[in-house]
Amino acid sequence: MTDTRTATAPAAGALPPDVPLALDATDVTVSFPGRGRSMRTVIDGIGIGLERSQVTVLLGESGSGKTVFARSITGMAPHGARVTGSSLFDGRDLLSAPKTVLRGLHGSRIGSVPQDPNASLDPMRRIGSQIVETLLQHKAVAGRAAAKARAIELLDLVEIREPERVLRCYPHEVSGGMRQRIAIAIAVSCDPELVVADEPSSALDASVGVKIVELLDGLRTRLGTAILFITHDIGIAARVASADHDRVAVMLSGRIVELGRASTVLSRPLHPYTRALIAAEPSADVERGRLAVVSDELRGRRDWGPLVEIEPGHAVSSDVAAERDAGIDSASPLEGSTR
Numbered sequence: 001m002t003d004t005r006t007a008t009a010p011a012a013g014a015l016p017p018d019v020p021l022a023l024d025a026t027d028v029t030v031s032f033p034g035r036g037r038s039m040r041t042v043i044d045g046i047g048i049g050l051e052r053s054q055v056t057v058l059l060g061e062s063g064s065g066k067t068v069f070a071r072s073i074t075g076m077a078p079h080g081a082r083v084t085g086s087s088l089f090d091g092r093d094l095l096s097a098p099k100t101v102l103r104g105l106h107g108s109r110i111g112s113v114p115q116d117p118n119a120s121l122d123p124m125r126r127i128g129s130q131i132v133e134t135l136l137q138h139k140a141v142a143g144r145a146a147a148k149a150r151a152i153e154l155l156d157l158v159e160i161r162e163p164e165r166v167l168r169c170y171p172h173e174v175s176g177g178m179r180q181r182i183a184i185a186i187a188v189s190c191d192p193e194l195v196v197a198d199e200p201s202s203a204l205d206a207s208v209g210v211k212i213v214e215l216l217d218g219l220r221t222r223l224g225t226a227i228l229f230i231t232h233d234i235g236i237a238a239r240v241a242s243a244d245h246d247r248v249a250v251m252l253s254g255r256i257v258e259l260g261r262a263s264t265v266l267s268r269p270l271h272p273y274t275r276a277l278i279a280a281e282p283s284a285d286v287e288r289g290r291l292a293v294v295s296d297e298l299r300g301r302r303d304w305g306p307l308v309e310i311e312p313g314h315a316v317s318s319d320v321a322a323e324r325d326a327g328i329d330s331a332s333p334l335e336g337s338t339r
């Protein structure tokens with residue numbers, strides 16, 4: 001089992017130990033039906049503790065399990081998934097909570113910013129009515145007039161001009177960047193304690209990405225929201241996890257292989273996979289999502305050991321830690337590169 005809570009000492013600037021975690025996931029395994037009667041494990045017995053006011057970035061290549069892990073620990077595993085382990089939110093295990101409880105939590109105390117804003121917006125309904133309905137459904141405000149006023153406030157918050165006009169629009173009448181910001185406005189409309197943002201800026205231009213990062217930063221400062229941010233982009237990871245105690249968890253083949261303060265992991269990575277990811281950081285001439293620098297051998301390995309802390313606030317899989325103790329530098333960043 002890889003338990004990232006026990007592997008990390010409280011980081012500088014983190015909340016004191018008696019402040020409960022916003023979410024506490026332990027030993028989570030997720031499998032999907034495979035060939036015949038077999039099951040294919042895509043998340044392999046990992047855990048994570050999400051602190052209030054802290055950003056945790058899940059970093060890893062496409063297919064490493066970031067989305068499935070984040071969805072599963074918030075009780076929203078994809079259809080057909082078999083999930084074991086536990087994920088506590090306010091004392092309740094989201095992995096076994098009834099659907100009615102999960103529906104009540106999502107949209108109010110847990111906000112989700114999806115990869116594709118179209119997934120959270122109904123194309124047939126005006127933007128205003130979708131925001132107002134969310135606010136009324138979760139009893140975030142009393143009455144329709146208050147909900148409308150709050151909807152305008154929320155669009156202001158995500159820097160949408162002429163909010164009253166936009167509220168009367170259907171989703172297809174506004175730009176993709178605006179739809180993304182509206183999806184964020186809906187996700188944060190009820191002042192959630194936890195926000196899960198799944199690559200919210202991947203399809204957008206850089207200026208919208210920066211605004212999203214600022215917005216999430218404001219949310220954790222203002223409300224103490226815990227943020228789980230999913231990305232494969234090192235640059236975005238560094239920008240989102242900008243506070244001293246923010247963390248990066250590096251995912252590889254359904255496991256967390258390195259975890260620590262963002263500033264440490266991104267500047268002094270220890271795991272060969274993290275090193276390769278950083279070496280593969282997208283540049284102007286490398287198309288995003290096509291980072292072929294991580295070797296297949298590294299990517300295909302499934303036997304990474306559990307995380308062990310090698311210095312305060314920095315943990316790495318036990319096999320890499322053992323090599324380090326033995327004085328073996330496990331890999332130069334580009335070893336095994338296919339580029």
Ligand SMILES: Nc1ncnc2c1ncn2[C@@H]1O[C@H](COP(=O)(O)OP(=O)(O)OP(=O)(O)O)[C@@H](O)[C@H]1O
Binds near residue numbers: 061064065067068232
């Ligand atoms: N509904 C599903 N049924 C079966 N397998 C799935 C399902 N959803 C995801 N998977 C598998 O789980 C693994 C992890 O996928 P996941 O989407 O979590 O990766 P990711 O790191 O988030 O990638 P991306 O950045 O592309 O979203 C992949 O091998 C994927 O094929």
